[in-house]
Amino acid sequence: MENIIKVKNVEIGKGFVVMAGPCAIESLAQLEKTAELIKKNTQILRGGAYKPRTKPSSFQGLKEEGLKLLKQVGDRLNLPTITEILDPREVALVASFVDIFQVGTRNMANYALLKEIGKSGKPVMLKRGMSATINEWLSAAEYIFAEGNQQVILCERGIRTFMTETRFTLDLAGAMLAKQKSGLPVIIDPSHATGIPALIPPMVKAAKAAGFDGIMVEVHYNPSQAKCDAEQALTPDQFNEMFQ
Amino acid sequence: MENIIKVKNVEIGKGFVVMAGPCAIESLAQLEKTAELIKKNTQILRGGAYKPRTKPSSFQGLKEEGLKLLKQVGDRLNLPTITEILDPREVALVASFVDIFQVGTRNMANYALLKEIGKSGKPVMLKRGMSATINEWLSAAEYIFAEGNQQVILCERGIRTFMTETRFTLDLAGAMLAKQKSGLPVIIDPSHATGIPALIPPMVKAAKAAGFDGIMVEVHYNPSQAKCDAEQALTPDQFNEMFQ
Amino acid sequence: MENIIKVKNVEIGKGFVVMAGPCAIESLAQLEKTAELIKKNTQILRGGAYKPRTKPSSFQGLKEEGLKLLKQVGDRLNLPTITEILDPREVALVASFVDIFQVGTRNMANYALLKEIGKSGKPVMLKRGMSATINEWLSAAEYIFAEGNQQVILCERGIRTFMTETRFTLDLAGAMLAKQKSGLPVIIDPSHATGIPALIPPMVKAAKAAGFDGIMVEVHYNPSQAKCDAEQALTPDQFNEMFQ
Amino acid sequence: MENIIKVKNVEIGKGFVVMAGPCAIESLAQLEKTAELIKKNTQILRGGAYKPRTKPSSFQGLKEEGLKLLKQVGDRLNLPTITEILDPREVALVASFVDIFQVGTRNMANYALLKEIGKSGKPVMLKRGMSATINEWLSAAEYIFAEGNQQVILCERGIRTFMTETRFTLDLAGAMLAKQKSGLPVIIDPSHATGIPALIPPMVKAAKAAGFDGIMVEVHYNPSQAKCDAEQALTPDQFNEMFQ
Numbered sequence: 001m002e003n004i005i006k007v008k009n010v011e012i013g014k015g016f017v018v019m020a021g022p023c024a025i026e027s028l029a030q031l032e033k034t035a036e037l038i039k040k041n042t043q044i045l046r047g048g049a050y051k052p053r054t055k056p057s058s059f060q061g062l063k064e065e066g067l068k069l070l071k072q073v074g075d076r077l078n079l080p081t082i083t084e085i086l087d088p089r090e091v092a093l094v095a096s097f098v099d100i101f102q103v104g105t106r107n108m109a110n111y112a113l114l115k116e117i118g119k120s121g122k123p124v125m126l127k128r129g130m131s132a133t134i135n136e137w138l139s140a141a142e143y144i145f146a147e148g149n150q151q152v153i154l155c156e157r158g159i160r161t162f163m164t165e166t167r168f169t170l171d172l173a174g175a176m177l178a179k180q181k182s183g184l185p186v187i188i189d190p191s192h193a194t195g196i197p198a199l200i201p202p203m204v205k206a207a208k209a210a211g212f213d214g215i216m217v218e219v220h221y222n223p224s225q226a227k228c229d230a231e232q233a234l235t236p237d238q239f240n241e242m243f244q
Numbered sequence: 245m246e247n248i249i250k251v252k253n254v255e256i257g258k259g260f261v262v263m264a265g266p267c268a269i270e271s272l273a274q275l276e277k278t279a280e281l282i283k284k285n286t287q288i289l290r291g292g293a294y295k296p297r298t299k300p301s302s303f304q305g306l307k308e309e310g311l312k313l314l315k316q317v318g319d320r321l322n323l324p325t326i327t328e329i330l331d332p333r334e335v336a337l338v339a340s341f342v343d344i345f346q347v348g349t350r351n352m353a354n355y356a357l358l359k360e361i362g363k364s365g366k367p368v369m370l371k372r373g374m375s376a377t378i379n380e381w382l383s384a385a386e387y388i389f390a391e392g393n394q395q396v397i398l399c400e401r402g403i404r405t406f407m408t409e410t411r412f413t414l415d416l417a418g419a420m421l422a423k424q425k426s427g428l429p430v431i432i433d434p435s436h437a438t439g440i441p442a443l444i445p446p447m448v449k450a451a452k453a454a455g456f457d458g459i460m461v462e463v464h465y466n467p468s469q470a471k472c473d474a475e476q477a478l479t480p481d482q483f484n485e486m487f488q
Numbered sequence: 489m490e491n492i493i494k495v496k497n498v499e500i501g502k503g504f505v506v507m508a509g510p511c512a513i514e515s516l517a518q519l520e521k522t523a524e525l526i527k528k529n530t531q532i533l534r535g536g537a538y539k540p541r542t543k544p545s546s547f548q549g550l551k552e553e554g555l556k557l558l559k560q561v562g563d564r565l566n567l568p569t570i571t572e573i574l575d576p577r578e579v580a581l582v583a584s585f586v587d588i589f590q591v592g593t594r595n596m597a598n599y600a601l602l603k604e605i606g607k608s609g610k611p612v613m614l615k616r617g618m619s620a621t622i623n624e625w626l627s628a629a630e631y632i633f634a635e636g637n638q639q640v641i642l643c644e645r646g647i648r649t650f651m652t653e654t655r656f657t658l659d660l661a662g663a664m665l666a667k668q669k670s671g672l673p674v675i676i677d678p679s680h681a682t683g684i685p686a687l688i689p690p691m692v693k694a695a696k697a698a699g700f701d702g703i704m705v706e707v708h709y710n711p712s713q714a715k716c717d718a719e720q721a722l723t724p725d726q727f728n729e730m731f732q
Numbered sequence: 733m734e735n736i737i738k739v740k741n742v743e744i745g746k747g748f749v750v751m752a753g754p755c756a757i758e759s760l761a762q763l764e765k766t767a768e769l770i771k772k773n774t775q776i777l778r779g780g781a782y783k784p785r786t787k788p789s790s791f792q793g794l795k796e797e798g799l800k801l802l803k804q805v806g807d808r809l810n811l812p813t814i815t816e817i818l819d820p821r822e823v824a825l826v827a828s829f830v831d832i833f834q835v836g837t838r839n840m841a842n843y844a845l846l847k848e849i850g851k852s853g854k855p856v857m858l859k860r861g862m863s864a865t866i867n868e869w870l871s872a873a874e875y876i877f878a879e880g881n882q883q884v885i886l887c888e889r890g891i892r893t894f895m896t897e898t899r900f901t902l903d904l905a906g907a908m909l910a911k912q913k914s915g916l917p918v919i920i921d922p923s924h925a926t927g928i929p930a931l932i933p934p935m936v937k938a939a940k941a942a943g944f945d946g947i948m949v950e951v952h953y954n955p956s957q958a959k960c961d962a963e964q965a966l967t968p969d970q971f972n973e974m975f976q
Contacts, residue, residue: 052355054383056390087356089333106353111296112331113354131375131404131650134897139298146300159901160375160404160650161893162619165866166905173902173926174895176934194905202908202942209941210934375894378653405649406863406892407662409622413647414661417654417682420690438661446664446698453697454690540843542871544878575844577821597838599784600819619863619892627786634788648863648892 003183005123005151007080007099010043012123012153013185017214019082020239021046024059024228025066031073034221037236041243044100045070045079046216050086051228052106059227067097074099082125088116095122105130105157105192108140118147125153125187125216130160130168134178141184154178154186155216158193167195167232170203172210185213192218195232201242247427249367249395251324251343254287256367256397257429261458263326264483265290268303268472269310275317278465281480285487288344289314289323290460294330295472296350303471311341318343326369326460332360339366349374349401349436352384362391369397369431369460374404374412378422385428398422398430399460402437411439411476414447416454429457436462439476445486491671493611493639495568495587498531500611500641501673505702507570508727509534512547512716513554519561522709525724529731532588533558533567534704538574539716540594547715555585562587570613570704576604583610593618593645593680596628606635613641613675613704618648618656622666629672642666642674643704646681655683655720658691660698673701680706683720689730735915737855737883739812739831742775744855744885745917749946751814752971753778756791756960757798763805766953769968773975776832777802777811778948782818783960784838791959799829806831814857820848827854837862837889837924840872850879857885857919857948862892862900866910873916886910886918887948890925899927899964902935904942917945924950927964933974 004013011017020038025031025047035045049066051059062069067083074081082100085091086107094101101117101124103110108129117124124144128137141152156175158168170193179186190203204215220226223233248257255261264282269275269291279289293310295303306313311327318325326344329335330351338345345361345368347354352373361368368388372381385396400419402412414437423430434447448459464470467477492501499505508526513519513535523533537554539547550557555571562569570588573579574595582589589605589612591598596617605612612632616625629640644663646656658681667674678691692703708714711721736745743749752770757763757779767777781798783791794801799815806813814832817823818839826833833849833856835842840861849856856876860869873884888907890900902925911918922935936947952958955965 052353054353054380056355056383056387086354088331089356106355109296109350110330110354110357111300111350112333131894133895136298139300143300159893159895161891161901161903162648162650162652162863163865163891163903163906164650164652165909169891169893169901169903170905171893171895171901172904172938173898173922173928173931173935176931177897177928180930190905196905196909198912199905199908203905206904206938206942210938375650377651403649403651403657404894405647405657405659406619406894406896407621407647407659408894408896409665410661413649413657413659415649415651415657416660416694417658417678417684417687417691418651420687421653421684424686434661440661440665442668443661443664447661450660450694450698454694540841542841542868544843544871544875574842576819577844594841594843597784597786598818598842599788599838600821601842624786627788631788 003185005153005185007044007123010080013213016208017043019044019046019187019214019216020219022220023218023226023233024048024051025062025069026227028069030221031069034219034236035073035077035079037221038219038239039077039079041240042079045074045077045081047083048228049083052086052104064093067094071097085113088113091116091120095120099123100125103127108132108137111143114140114143115147118144118149121149123151123153124149125155127155127157128159130158134174134181137178138182141182152184154182154184155189156186157189166193166199168193170194172206175212176210179212187214187216188212189216191232197232197234197238200234204242247429249397249429251288251367254324257457260452261287263288263290263431263458263460264463266464267462267470267477268292268295269306269313270471272313274465275313278463278480279317279321279323281465282463282483283321283323285484286323289318289321289325291327292472293327296330296348308337311338315341329357332357335360335364339364343367344369347371352376352381355387358384358387359391362388362393365393367395367397368393369399371399371401372403374402378418378425381422382426385426396428398426398428399433400430401433410437410443412437414438416450419456420454423456431458431460432456433460435476441476441478441482444478448486491673493641493673495532495611498568501701504696505531507532507534507675507702507704508707510708511706511714511721512536512539513550513557514715516557516560518709519557522707522724523561523565523567525709526707526727527565527567529728530567533562533565533569535571536716537571540574540592552581555582559585573601573605576601579604579608583608587611588613591615596620596625599631602628602631603635606632606637609637611639611641612637613643615643615645616647618646622662622669625666626670629670640672642670642672643677644674645677654681654687656681658682660694663700664698667700675702675704676700677704679720685720685722685726688722692730735917737885737917739776739855742812745945748940749775749919751776751778751919751946751948752951754952755950755958755965756780756783757794757801758959760801762953763801766951766968767805767809767811769953770951770971771809771811773972774811777806777809777813779815780960781815784818784836796825799826803829817845817849820845823848823852827852831855832857835859840864840869843875846872846875847879850876850881853881855883855885856881857887859887859889860891862890866906866913869910870914873914884916886914886916887921888918889921898925898931900925902926904938907944908942911944919946919948920944921948923964929964929966929970932966936974
């Protein structure tokens with residue numbers, strides 16, 4: 001079985017796909033400026049419209065307005081888009097604006113959400129729960145499969161361990177085990193996993209050499225002004241430099 | 245501030261409250277038989293109607309039928325009831341049958357669900373995410389508070405660590421820190437935390453001596469026949485023996 | 489088999505034994521003053537002469553001078569003594585001054601050290617490695633048994649997990665499993681496990697109620713001046729208050 | 733500062749160095765046969781003479797006899813050698829037979845051993861403790877530096893986390909942080925980290941691409957007969973295939 005997921009002109013599971021963009025969509029100017037600067041090395045544009053923040057008082061995203069901006073910029077630059085979804089009641093709305101659903105680490109085992117996404121038939125990138133075993137991760141994917149949707153991409157974004165000098169612990173070996181066991185495409189997210197810009201380029205190189213299917217990286221045209229995860233965003237220059 | 249949550253005739257946050265019952269509601273006979281045998285040492289009857297299982301092929305609970313059975317048995321024995329809720333769209337339905345919502349470890353950071361529960365104004369027991377820090381746990385509670393619902397009970401059910409000779413690692417010190425920081429009632433669940441019946445009585449005694457507000461324990465009149473978590477359920481005799 | 493370890497007038501494994509004293513022996517005055525203030529609630533006097541510190545530039549203990557002070561104060565107050573040993577070449581020296589060897593978390597799997605202690609035939613308290621499973625911990629004890637020394641006491645001092653709001657994670661359930669599997673006495677060390685004075689009394693109560701064989705607690709007559717682990721030491725007043 | 737450690741004709745910290753050989757030296761025939769088959773892709777020959785096993789009843793290595801065999805085979809094939817040392821009293825003996833000391837994960841914080849190795853002035857590869865932070869790991873290296881020995885190589889061999897579907901969790905990001913902070917050469921050991929032969933080649937490729945200084949891999953000419961860590965050893969064919 002070939003597990004290739006086609007999203008517009010991009011094939012995930014064949015070659016090495018780069019998903020990049022800001023953590024949160026903040027404004028048209030911010031998204032557009034960032035996207036233009038990274039376009040040459042990016043196949044899929046990411047941007048968060050619904051942000052699951054630890055505290056309810058933190059910026060929660062532009063919501064539907066953010067979805068519209070993402071579609072607008074993606075369309076203009078001819079880049080397929082991906083965004084996180086948090087609520088089973090918003091599946092149809094989000095589907096009308098973006099190309100790929102992203103299920104974040106907090107919701108890997110939110111089965112009500114997974115079932116609705118399964119019914120939508122749309123591609124979904126399922127991030128690993130921060131304390132999920134490979135068995136639990138692949139079993140979560142089964143909730144999507146069970147509704148008839150086979151278009152599942154996995155994303156390793158770091159697991160929670162005693163090691164807090166990096167934000168999380170990037171588990172490349174576990175992610176490779178998931179790839180070998182499932183045959184699904186696996187994307188590596190070194191931004192959330194490490195939380196440290198200087199560690200992102202070597203981990204991107206490691207991910208590619210190991211045979212993973214791509215990366216997801218947070219880029220902001222001005223990280224110090226980012227409303228979310230400012231400390232881990234790459235500048236467009238840092239991002240583009242990785243591909244030289 | 246006194247953080248006492250009144251549920252019918254029971255006050256949580258004052259004295260030591262025992263929540264007990266089967267992991268999953270399987271039938272009227274099973275629930276009733278178990279409840280009758282443990283009634284004398286139980287203040288709140290638990291039973292799962294919606295079961296979030298690792299695999300979609302595992303028993304997922306009796307759903308609405310389970311809620312009805314729980315209400316029926318709770319009413320007959322005059323025991324307030326608690327059950328897990330998984331989907332923000334089911335808040336009104338579940339609220340119509342049970343006295344306390346339970347948010348499980350998988351959904352601690354399912355903010356869409358927490359917000360709906362917040363709006364309901366009904367008591368909720370928020371289990372700690374299996375890899376949640378105390379800060380993250382208390383911040384999740386803020387999502388409920390922010391909707392105007394202050395009736396939050398915390399429940400420590402074990403965290404995920406390298407230590408797999410028990411099912412999870414019961415973090416009594418962390419739970420006490422949560423209690424000291426928040427002033428909220430904290431319930432200890434040694435069944436999920438340990439997964440080993442012989443460890444449950446000593447951990448119940450520890451929880452009481454340390455000053456926690458109660459326990460939640462899984463009991464099944466015939467554990468070997470349980471459809472869920474069979475290995476960790478106490479028999480009614482083992483359960484009652486703890487209180488002598 | 490009764491696993492009771494007799495040390496002078498104290499029987500470990502029968503009743504609840506309190507081991508207390510400063511983290512590090514700093515001077516005769518410091519040790520004596522602390523010991524006198526806690527004597528009424530203490531059965532065994534602890535004090536570190538060889539301190540395994542993360543950095544070589546930190547205070548490493550008074551070494552042989554510390555051993556002499558510990559013996560002097562223990563003799564005068566008629567308290568058996570316990571101290572940590574770090575080097576297999578120092579077994580005879582340490583044995584000549586103290587009643588019980590302590591093997592710290594860093595050296596649980598230092599088999600060269602365990603073998604020498606095994607040959608000494610002297611009681612030893614083997615702390616759990618901070619990432620040791622119960623199987624590994626009990627297997628480490630076998631290295632001591634294999635040399636003919638059965639006088640092994642176990643000590644749970646917290647394991648290393650993602651949970652860093654406490655210093656370590658006190659694993660009472662794991663420690664109880666170790667006790668049930670091995671029949672050895674198990675002592676709980678809430679000072680190192682939590683690192684937070686306010687958590688020590690509830691964890692001491694939990695340890696006693698659960699059926700453990702005792703506690704080890706760090707006390708300093710003036711914690712703010714302690715040369716080692718100052719933040720977690722109880723004052724003599726805080727210590728004595730736990731026993732009222 | 734250039735941190736290049738020269739061992740005979742090999743420079744560690746410059747290029748990508750391959751250390752390979754059996755977990756334990758079992759016999760002349762076993763070591764020789766394995767070494768000959770992997771020689772073309774190996775710069776440093778590894779083999780354990782002193783084996784720290786979880787249980788005292790497991791094979792503990794050939795000890796001095798193993799050291800002699802390692803020297804004999806290393807000399808004949810013109811390969812520098814590395815072996816684990818467990819006891820500060822054996823530093824001189826081990827130094828007389830091998831080129832590089834290896835300090836294993838159990839002994840990272842065995843400061844008595846580190847000090848003796850520091851005094852020896854001989855190159856040492858310091859494996860990360862299985863639950864050591866980067867700060868603790870680099871601080872352990874300071875114990876060696878403090879005795880005047882700067883020839884320290886770091887080795888990441890996997891940390892202990894909840895993730896037990898691999899033997900340990902290979903922490904490439906943490907290891908890269910250690911490299912960036914210390915400037916020391918860092919070697920990756922995917923054999924112990926993963927425990928799964930199919931994961932070793934992708935992790936070797938990842939280590940090289942990320943910019944690490946080399947790998948340590950366990951190879952046995954007949955893994956099914958290995959007396960130690962049989963399940964994770966590569967065959968010579970599997971090993972050589974990685975370099976094509």
